[in-house]
Amino acid sequence: MSSLSTDPDQFRAELRDWLEQNCPAEMRDASTAEDNICWGGRTWVFQSNAQRIWLERMAAKGLTVPTWPTAFGGAGLDRACEKIFQQEMGRINARPPLLSFGIWMLGPALLHFGTEQQKQHYLPPIARGELRWCQGYSEPGAGSDLASVQTRCDDKGDYWLVNGQKVWTSYADKADWIFALVRTDRDAKKHLGISFVLIDMASAGVTTRPIKLISGVSPFCETFFDDVKFPKDQVVGTVNRGWDVAKYLLTHEREMISAGGQGLGGGRALGAVLAEQSGGLTDATLRAAALKSEVDALAIGLTLERYKDQAEGGEGVGDASAMLKYVGTELNKQRHELMMSASGSDALQWDGKSGADPADWLRTKANSIEGGTSEVMLGIISRRVLGLGA
Amino acid sequence: MANLTRSEEEVMLADAARGFLDDAAPVSHLRKLRDAGKTHDPSLWKDMAAMGWSGILVPESAGGSDMGHAAAGILAAEMGKTLVCSPFLSSAVIAATALRQVTGERSAAALAGIAAGDVTYALAIDEGNKFAPDSTSLVAERLGNGFRLNGCKTFVVDGGFADHLLVLARTDEGLTLFDLPKDRDGISCNAQSMIDSRDAARIDFENVEATGDNVVGTVDDAMRVLKPALEAGQAALAAEMTGLAAGAFGMTVDYLKERKQFGTVIGNFQALQHRAAHLWCEIEVTASAVINAGRVLDNDPDNAAFAVSLAKARAMDTAKLAVIEGVQMHGGIGMTDAFDMGFYMKRARVAAEWLGDYGYHAEQVARSRGF
Numbered sequence: 001m002s003s004l005s006t007d008p009d010q011f012r013a014e015l016r017d018w019l020e021q022n023c024p025a026e027m028r029d030a031s032t033a034e035d036n037i038c039w040g041g042r043t044w045v046f047q048s049n050a051q052r053i054w055l056e057r058m059a060a061k062g063l064t065v066p067t068w069p070t071a072f073g074g075a076g077l078d079r080a081c082e083k084i085f086q087q088e089m090g091r092i093n094a095r096p097p098l099l100s101f102g103i104w105m106l107g108p109a110l111l112h113f114g115t116e117q118q119k120q121h122y123l124p125p126i127a128r129g130e131l132r133w134c135q136g137y138s139e140p141g142a143g144s145d146l147a148s149v150q151t152r153c154d155d156k157g158d159y160w161l162v163n164g165q166k167v168w169t170s171y172a173d174k175a176d177w178i179f180a181l182v183r184t185d186r187d188a189k190k191h192l193g194i195s196f197v198l199i200d201m202a203s204a205g206v207t208t209r210p211i212k213l214i215s216g217v218s219p220f221c222e223t224f225f226d227d228v229k230f231p232k233d234q235v236v237g238t239v240n241r242g243w244d245v246a247k248y249l250l251t252h253e254r255e256m257i258s259a260g261g262q263g264l265g266g267g268r269a270l271g272a273v274l275a276e277q278s279g280g281l282t283d284a285t286l287r288a289a290a291l292k293s294e295v296d297a298l299a300i301g302l303t304l305e306r307y308k309d310q311a312e313g314g315e316g317v318g319d320a321s322a323m324l325k326y327v328g329t330e331l332n333k334q335r336h337e338l339m340m341s342a343s344g345s346d347a348l349q350w351d352g353k354s355g356a357d358p359a360d361w362l363r364t365k366a367n368s369i370e371g372g373t374s375e376v377m378l379g380i381i382s383r384r385v386l387g388l389g390a
Numbered sequence: 391m392a393n394l395t396r397s398e399e400e401v402m403l404a405d406a407a408r409g410f411l412d413d414a415a416p417v418s419h420l421r422k423l424r425d426a427g428k429t430h431d432p433s434l435w436k437d438m439a440a441m442g443w444s445g446i447l448v449p450e451s452a453g454g455s456d457m458g459h460a461a462a463g464i465l466a467a468e469m470g471k472t473l474v475c476s477p478f479l480s481s482a483v484i485a486a487t488a489l490r491q492v493t494g495e496r497s498a499a500a501l502a503g504i505a506a507g508d509v510t511y512a513l514a515i516d517e518g519n520k521f522a523p524d525s526t527s528l529v530a531e532r533l534g535n536g537f538r539l540n541g542c543k544t545f546v547v548d549g550g551f552a553d554h555l556l557v558l559a560r561t562d563e564g565l566t567l568f569d570l571p572k573d574r575d576g577i578s579c580n581a582q583s584m585i586d587s588r589d590a591a592r593i594d595f596e597n598v599e600a601t602g603d604n605v606v607g608t609v610d611d612a613m614r615v616l617k618p619a620l621e622a623g624q625a626a627l628a629a630e631m632t633g634l635a636a637g638a639f640g641m642t643v644d645y646l647k648e649r650k651q652f653g654t655v656i657g658n659f660q661a662l663q664h665r666a667a668h669l670w671c672e673i674e675v676t677a678s679a680v681i682n683a684g685r686v687l688d689n690d691p692d693n694a695a696f697a698v699s700l701a702k703a704r705a706m707d708t709a710k711l712a713v714i715e716g717v718q719m720h721g722g723i724g725m726t727d728a729f730d731m732g733f734y735m736k737r738a739r740v741a742a743e744w745l746g747d748y749g750y751h752a753e754q755v756a757r758s759r760g761f
Contacts, residue, residue: 272760306394382663
């Protein structure tokens with residue numbers, strides 16, 4: 001299949017034409033409802049034929065990971081063409097063909113820290129949606145203080161041996177592989193004894209147990225490693241320097257989480273949503289709160305774009321990701337509060353069809369905890385951006 | 391969507407402006423003017439004109455530098471950092487943008503006067519205590535070939551010292567914008583000192599005669615020329631407020647690093663760190679909306695209302711937070727007249743009301759977002 005032009009105007013014309021011919025009608029509904037998301041993976045069952053076709057066609061064009069190099073399954077788009085890509089997808093309200101932690105988190109870390117061999121081995125299956133990844137960061141004793149991870153990883157000469165427990169592992173029960181932080185030096189200072197490793201979830205000794213949340217669903221798991229062996233070449237970056245990889249990956253994770261609360265792009269305007277739910281948005285207090293929230297959402301959306309414009313070569317936004325994460329997640333929580341309020345008692349039933357989903361509302365409460373709490377974000381900004389504190 | 395980062399030229403413009411203003415117009419300059427009972431420094435404006443600032447939105451054919459709204463926003467932001475008093479917004483942004491909407495010798499001459507720094511303007515639009523151009527009741531009735539104006543304008547920023555007034559008046563079939571010299575018979579100007587030590591006049595019009603030459607644009611169609619001018623002014627004012635917020639924030643963070651209590655600098659306390667970090671986030675988010683407004687005004691001026699209102703709404707919210715937090719984190723010294731933070735607080739309050747308050751601009755956003 002021929003690649004797309006790099007000239008922005010020509011790129012837009014070719015892309016528009018290609019999307020028009022290749023995006024199935026059923027995929028022109030940018031719904032983010034869990035039922036409509038394609039996560040991919042070894043055991044993935046497509047919800048429809050259209051979902052499968054859409055993924056295959058987009059992957060063949062490199063458009064599941066548009067900014068990745070073509071050598072690793074991407075389309076190699078620069079920032080100008082990436083913006084056009086977003087606009088053209090939005091124009092036909094196209095659903096993302098594939099969402100995955102491999103795309104959002106592991107991919108950027110591998111592109112930055114991985115060996116050539118690792119990139120060639122791990123990136124293309126992510127781009128094609130063939131392998132589903134999960135993230136093994138938090139532990140029962142290492143939450144906000146993430147560098148306290150204790151999962152033990154010992155060098156056994158020709159393999160690594162892991163023992164320990166991870167928690168809040170999103171979709172661990174559905175994932176094929178895990179990228180995890182493990183302790184490879186128990187005598188070094190805590191930030192200096194951590195390694196970033198890749199482990200096949202099908203390995204002997206790996207078990208998972210879903211955790212039921214207040215929202216009634218179980219997106220998170222506990223993950224146990226009991227004498228799990230894995231090959232020596234599955235460490236990313238330098239052994240005992242995994243914290244650098246972890247931090248870099250976190251900036252991408254935070255950027256991704258922050259985008260969750262946007263009213264821009266595929267998202268609908270809050271005003272329209274609330275008016276529909278409450279039958280006209282006549283409550284003056286609710287309307288005023290929603291209006292302020294909308295103003296803030298639009299400005300936050302522009303901020304995300306501005307920082308992407310600043311970031312060079314897909315390197316991410318660095319410490320500013322803490323700001324984006326903080327403002328984006330606090331906003332998202334607020335928007336869901338407003339939606340619940342607009343729907344009133346209609347939104348209080350588990351299986352109601354009120355437009356406001358109580359499970360979604362409850363789920364958003366984790367936004368300002370996962371990937372680093374709002375307070376951790378403010379601490380990062382204070383220290384690294386403002387130079388406050390020791 | 392245009393690139394929302396500053397270009398190399400824009401960074402250089404900001405640096406050059408900062409260099410000049412740190413010398414010529416630090417906050418102590420405002421303090422001196424206030425203590426002397428003045429609201430304007432004509433020699434400062436002459437220096438700005440010499441650098442091309444007064445002509446930043448004037449076409450080159452009329453002697454301007456015509457650098458566009460993003461550039462005007464950069465200058466406004468730098469002025470905001472040290473609360474510079476100048477006719478920049480009233481003359482170089484609002485009046486210039488209104489006048490350049492019409493062709494002809496008269497407007498070219500007026501624009502040349504602005505660019506040269508020889509003529510200053512003020513916008514006479516409000517009549518009550520809120521910005522509401524649609525409710526204008528000052529009347530310009532037909533009188534032979536001309537008009538006769540009767541009514542009163544309030545909150546005419548820079549009206550005390552301006553040479554010319556742009557006056558919004560009600561005519562037979564709509565609204566009309568007039569360009570009148572302030573010394574025209576029947577105009578009485580009552581300059582009033584505002585809380586921020588600048589000038590806003592109450593101006594009475596009693597049987598003021600105007601000719602067709604005084605009409606800017608077309609009779610009954612003021613908004614064709616005034617709408618772009620208002621949007622330019624609102625965007626530049628939003629930019630000024632981001633500078634104001636940054637100025638107040640910079641003082642505050644410096645203070646957190648030097649003030650000691652309980653045996654340590656107060657910036658070591660997490661309660662203050664988080665307040666400062668939150669404020670920084672708000673400033674960053676607002677900066678994006680302001681840069682975007684400048685870009686949209688330059689690239690797609692007919693559809694700029696939404697971006698401009700978003701910027702003005704965010705800017706006043708952030709400026710307000712910056713000055714409230716500024717005083718709070720400085721403690722008692724922040725309340726003293728001898729310290730500069732009070733100037734920032736007062737200017738933020740005036741800027742919030744000028745050219746539309748939060749409610750006005752949020753409502754503009756609401757209209758295009760399905761509320």
